[in-house]
Amino acid sequence: MDDRVRGRRKARGAPRASSVSVGPSPEYRVAPLDDTTWPAFARLVEKHNGVWGGCWCTWFHTMAAEKTRTYEGNRALKEQLVREGRAHASLVFRGDDAVAWCQYGSPRELPNIYHRKEYLAGMVREPDYRITCFFVDRDNRREGLASLALAGALDLIAQAGGGLVEAYPQEAPAKKASGSLLYSCTRGMFERAGFSYDRPKGLKHCVMKKVVSPAS
Numbered sequence: 001m002d003d004r005v006r007g008r009r010k011a012r013g014a015p016r017a018s019s020v021s022v023g024p025s026p027e028y029r030v031a032p033l034d035d036t037t038w039p040a041f042a043r044l045v046e047k048h049n050g051v052w053g054g055c056w057c058t059w060f061h062t063m064a065a066e067k068t069r070t071y072e073g074n075r076a077l078k079e080q081l082v083r084e085g086r087a088h089a090s091l092v093f094r095g096d097d098a099v100a101w102c103q104y105g106s107p108r109e110l111p112n113i114y115h116r117k118e119y120l121a122g123m124v125r126e127p128d129y130r131i132t133c134f135f136v137d138r139d140n141r142r143e144g145l146a147s148l149a150l151a152g153a154l155d156l157i158a159q160a161g162g163g164l165v166e167a168y169p170q171e172a173p174a175k176k177a178s179g180s181l182l183y184s185c186t187r188g189m190f191e192r193a194g195f196s197y198d199r200p201k202g203l204k205h206c207v208m209k210k211v212v213s214p215a216s
């Protein structure tokens, strides 16, 4: 990946690079989701009616008993977590518009994964980070932006000190699968980013791992 990384390095769990330019195209840049990029993130979510019927990308943050289950409640929760530095994502920008994201965070920040019981039974070591959710503007899909968002997330993790990163993509989706069910993307995409297969998770997903070195 031809990337140039600028910005400060912070403690694990609180990456705050000023920006990350990724890939050969100067058209896109990647920046962390934080209080300065929240308005652009919110515009992207609002354009898609809250994403997943008003989830605001909160599903993985909360266990069942903590869920607000309303558009406004989820929006407020997400904003609070972002402003407190407890919700992380790489945001892909074209100009001033956010067009994609890749959500990542520690297991403590993102406890609510699918097939949790089966996952915990097979877990040898808890990862430092997990990658849980992707979203790309409906006007920009199938152009590689999810892959770009993943590259940006891995850069931000490296800047935060690196560590063991897990992802839970679909094994082999149909060539034209429903975009909303592909929120964790594909095994092939993670293989290209240097992840290795660890074990199955549920019927269609798997656990994949990569050790990310600290940025120098």
Ligand SMILES: CC(C)(COP(=O)(O)OP(=O)(O)OC[C@H]1O[C@@H](n2cnc3c(N)ncnc32)[C@H](O)[C@@H]1OP(=O)(O)O)[C@@H](O)C(=O)NCCC(=O)NCCS
Pocket (backbone or CB within 6 Å): 051, 052, 055, 056, 057, 058, 059, 133, 134, 135, 136, 137, 140, 141, 142, 143, 144, 145, 146, 147, 148, 173, 174, 175, 176, 177, 178, 179, 180, 181, 182, 183, 184, 185, 186, 187, 188, 189, 190
């Ligand atoms: C799934 C999604 C992130 C893919 O983004 P994208 O930018 O179009 O993906 P890319 O072009 O980078 O392709 C990444 C991989 O996904 C595959 N892919 C993308 N859309 C696909 C589709 N509709 N069907 C099958 N495969 C698809 C690509 O073939 C590629 O796979 P490969 O590397 O194994 O060949 C996008 O469709 C999306 O945002 N869907 C909505 C997800 C959602 O609702 N998330 C929020 C939950 S809160």
